[in-house]
Amino acid sequence: MPLNTTTTPPFVAVLVRGLLAGLIAGLLAGAFAYVAGEPHVEAAIAIEEAASHADPATAGAHDHEDALVSRTGQRGGLFLATGLFGAAMGGLLATAYVLLSRRRRGDDDGRSGLLLAGAALLGAVIVPFLKYPANPPAVGDPATINQRTVTYLLMVVLGLVAVWAGSLGYRSVGAQAPTWLRAAAAVGGFLLVTAVSYVVMPSFQEVPADFPATLLWSFRLASLGTQVVLWTGIGLLFAALMHHERRRRAGTALPST
Amino acid sequence: MSSSASSQPVVHPAGSARLLWTALATVAALTLLAYLVAFDQGAVSRSGMYLHELMHDGRHLLGVPCH
Ligand SMILES: [Zn+2]
Numbered sequence: 613m614p615l616n617t618t619t620t621p622p623f624v625a626v627l628v629r630g631l632l633a634g635l636i637a638g639l640l641a642g643a644f645a646y647v648a649g650e651p652h653v654e655a656a657i658a659i660e661e662a663a664s665h666a667d668p669a670t671a672g673a674h675d676h677e678d679a680l681v682s683r684t685g686q687r688g689g690l691f692l693a694t695g696l697f698g699a700a701m702g703g704l705l706a707t708a709y710v711l712l713s714r715r716r717r718g719d720d721d722g723r724s725g726l727l728l729a730g731a732a733l734l735g736a737v738i739v740p741f742l743k744y745p746a747n748p749p750a751v752g753d754p755a756t757i758n759q760r761t762v763t764y765l766l767m768v769v770l771g772l773v774a775v776w777a778g779s780l781g782y783r784s785v786g787a788q789a790p791t792w793l794r795a796a797a798a799v800g801g802f803l804l805v806t807a808v809s810y811v812v813m814p815s816f817q818e819v820p821a822d823f824p825a826t827l828l829w830s831f832r833l834a835s836l837g838t839q840v841v842l843w844t845g846i847g848l849l850f851a852a853l854m855h856h857e858r859r860r861r862a863g864t865a866l867p868s869t
Numbered sequence: 870m871s872s873s874a875s876s877q878p879v880v881h882p883a884g885s886a887r888l889l890w891t892a893l894a895t896v897a898a899l900t901l902l903a904y905l906v907a908f909d910q911g912a913v914s915r916s917g918m919y920l921h922e923l924m925h926d927g928r929h930l931l932g933v934p935c936h
Contacts, residue, residue: 618908623891623892624872624889626912627895640928645926645927645931649926649929650926653926653929653930655894658897660874673929674929679916680918680919680922680923680924681919681923681925685922685923686922686923686926687925687926689922689923689924689925690924690925690926690927690930692923692924692927693906693923693924693925693926693927693928693931693932694930696902696905696924697902697903697906697907697927697931699902700899700900700902700903701903703895703899704896704899704900704903704922706897707895707896707933709877709893710892711888711889711892714885737932740932741932745932746931746932746933747934748929749929749935749936751935752934752935752936754936755935757934757935760934761908761933762932764933764934794911833872833931834930835929835931835932836932838930838931839932842931859898863890
């Protein structure tokens with residue numbers, strides 16, 4: 613009984629594609645981070661070590677000298693981290709895609725996969741980043757790490773809520789309303805939640821006074837770029853893989869490549 | 870069996886519940902994986918600080934608070 617031949621494929625088929633898209637996008641993000649970010653990490657570690665040599669009492673949480681993993685190992689571990697993290701994010705995106713597809717009519721051919729990746733980039737990356745930007749080694753007080761971790765995670769959740777409020781605003785204005793009005797309602801809902809959470813959540817100013825501003829800026833740009841590569845990659849690869857899967861299931865696939 | 874509703878995914882209540890549980894288990898497993906990369910300090914991975922240190926640069930460049 614061929615149900616759903618042209619609608620959403622089984623959960624496992626979607627999940628595998630999400631994991632694969634995430635793994636590949638994660639490795640691409642790792643390559644970007646290696647080229648664009650590692651020089652700044654190295655420079656920041658040099659500053660961190662100079663500081664801890666000058667005053668051993670203020671040595672940071674990591675002692676990079678008798679570390680478990682060498683710096684070479686950590687540079688390679690970058691790819692392990694982004695690959696695994698990417699696979700996890702791709703799998704979560706695929707799960708959200710399947711759950712939401714039950715409310716969707718018929719085929720969307722990748723559009724909602726791309727929309728979900730864009731929503732995740734905005735809500736889980738850009739909104740938290742503007743409140744709690746990434747920090748290189750030597751920036752951040754080890755005494756507040758638990759507080760900063762919890763507030764960062766909360767900000768990720770609030771960012772996703774903000775995107776959800778935006779989509780709620782978009783849908784709350786009737787479909788017959790002009791597009792600009794629906795867009796304005798979406799922006800309004802998103803900005804309302806974002807602004808309130810920025811005001812309510814605590815701020816941390818822990819950049820050492822003598823830390824080079826250009827290095828901080830370059831590192832943060834590279835960090836944001838890494839996440840942009842990750843989510844752009846997940847969205848595009850997932851949409852492409854799902855497109856092929858649908859074509860295959862519909863029996864209209866071109867001779868296999 | 871009518872084929873008139875072919876544009877609407879057919880959702881069976883039982884299949885729907887099973888899908889929800891599968892999805893929930895998947896989300897839990899993937900959240901654990903992301904946690905291992907982004908936050909674990911050996912408590913879950915049972916590798917001491919080895920995995921934490923190995924993925925140190927990834928954590929910084931993904932924008933997660935590290936130290
Ligand atoms: Zn660190």
